[in-house]
Amino acid sequence: MARIHWLGAGLSSVPGIRRLIQEGRTITLWNRTVAKAERAVNGLEGDFDVKAFSLDALAEAVQGGDVVVSMLPATMHIAVAELCLDKGVNFVSSSYISPEMSALGDKAKAANLVFVNEVGLDPGLDHLLAHLLMADYKGSAAFDASNSHDFRSYCGGFPAIANDFRYKFSWSPLGVLKALKSPAQSILGGDVVQTQKPWDAIADFEVTFPSGSETFQSYPNRDSLPFLDDYGFDKDWNMNTFVRGTLRLNGWSDAWADIFNFVENEIAGPDGEEKLTELSEELWNNHSYDEGEPDRVVLVVDMKASKDGRAVWHKSYALDARGNDDASAMARLVSIPVSLAIEAVLDGKMEAGVQAAPSNPAIIENWFAELSKYGDDFHLTDNLV
Structure with missing residues (x-):
């Protein structure tokens, strides 16, 4: 089963992380401070674990078909996205698409990888x-x-x-x-x-x-x-x-x-x-x-x-x-849409390449129903x- 690798356990991440676990998704939560990540999933049961984040450790853990979610500072997104290209895994971020991210579009599409950005609150x-x-x-x-x-x-x-x-x-x-x-x-x-x-x-x-x-x-x-x-x-x-x-x-x-x-x-x-x-x-x-x-x-x-x-x-x-x-x-309106984008990627509802939030009315109405x-x-x- 494809695994979700969620990077960053800050306040704007917690509701989305908890929703994915409660929905039965397989997830690894990565954070530099493990104790902070453990607090984010406190009281939950499911198929999840917590690990100390580093790019090297992430590279060792990901497998083809996985989804890496970067809720790290925007300056780190490109390094994470390039790791995803190298390892053949999908990428999700709530941040604006930078010129550097956009430049990865052809490579992502050629590798049949989905790189979704701008799926939080604003943008999203x-x-x-x-x-x-x-x-x-x-x-x-x-x-x-x-x-x-x-x-x-x-x-x-x-x-x-x-x-x-x-x-x-x-x-x-x-x-x-x-x-x-x-x-x-x-x-x-x-x-x-x-x-x-x-x-x-x-x-x-x-x-x-x-x-x-x-x-x-x-x-x-x-x-x-x-x-x-x-x-x-x-x-x-x-x-x-x-x-x-x-x-x-x-x-x-x-x-x-x-x-x-x-x-x-x-x-x-x-x-x-x-x-x-x-x-x-x-x-x-x-x-x-x-x-x-x-x-x-x-x-x-x-x-x-x-x-x-x-x-x-x-x-x-x-x-x-x-x-x-x-x-x-x-936090809810940033991370719940991110979690919905992750599920759309895993369920094959998003096209390959670098893209922003979906324009498909059927997907949008489904997201609104979940947010309600x-x-x-x-x-x-x-x-x-």
Whole structure:
């Protein structure tokens, strides 16, 4: 029987690991600290074991047909993927497809190996929702490439009970601080717009839930443009808006004004990294989650088509998830989709080669049905009804 080799037992891995074991899958959990991995599977029975991770040990253990799941830092994914190519095993990761990963596509396809990436929350579930909306729109009477199209995909995690800081940290804030310095690219008002700092592009965004509407703050994240092709927006489409970005609680920009100022003005020079690290430690001490404190994840994907200034098609999916005693919402929504991708690979439902989250509606609906067992339901709103 093919074995799953799950690398990394951090908080964002645990729910998916436990689900696979409970589903009767054969799994080896690899982690540098064995005791941490053992805590992740505490109380479970099944066909699993725990081992101390190293690339050499992994290379000795894998066999053809196995699946290696890298939940390690993104800088390690290529080394793991190359090991998979060498050993003839499949690969799964929740991370974005890097140019180096994409370059392995022809070799993976030639070896009939499946290398799946971008199957967590964001990227991951956002892709699934985008594919469903696109299939719906293209199959509708309103479809016309000359329509003016507005596509927005936003995701954010924050405390379930809002605080004055409008945010809390699940792990080191350093990554969040560095992301504030990362440029983004999107289509806004029909033009390609480059944003150097998130606080220059913050906008209100209203989300409709079954319980009512709520206004959040949003801003573009990373480079949205490559996903035009991934989602099926052809080059002849009239695009007014195309943005993938981050969602924050309303009032976040005011609560973080001093941090924005610090990142923009205080970390230049040779001691900039040290200053950023000191700020990270301060934020961790003051704004990390308390033991058992629930988090909240909101994901929304919205698409509108307009003709002559009037909307002719407008639908959106929204997810509003909460953490519970078993796991945080963030951990659940990252690792459960990863576990579903692993099963899709083992069950022969994914094609060979390097790829992102599936676009097949049958696979997507199956994943949603599984996620609904955890209380995570995606609500579709027809904004013209």
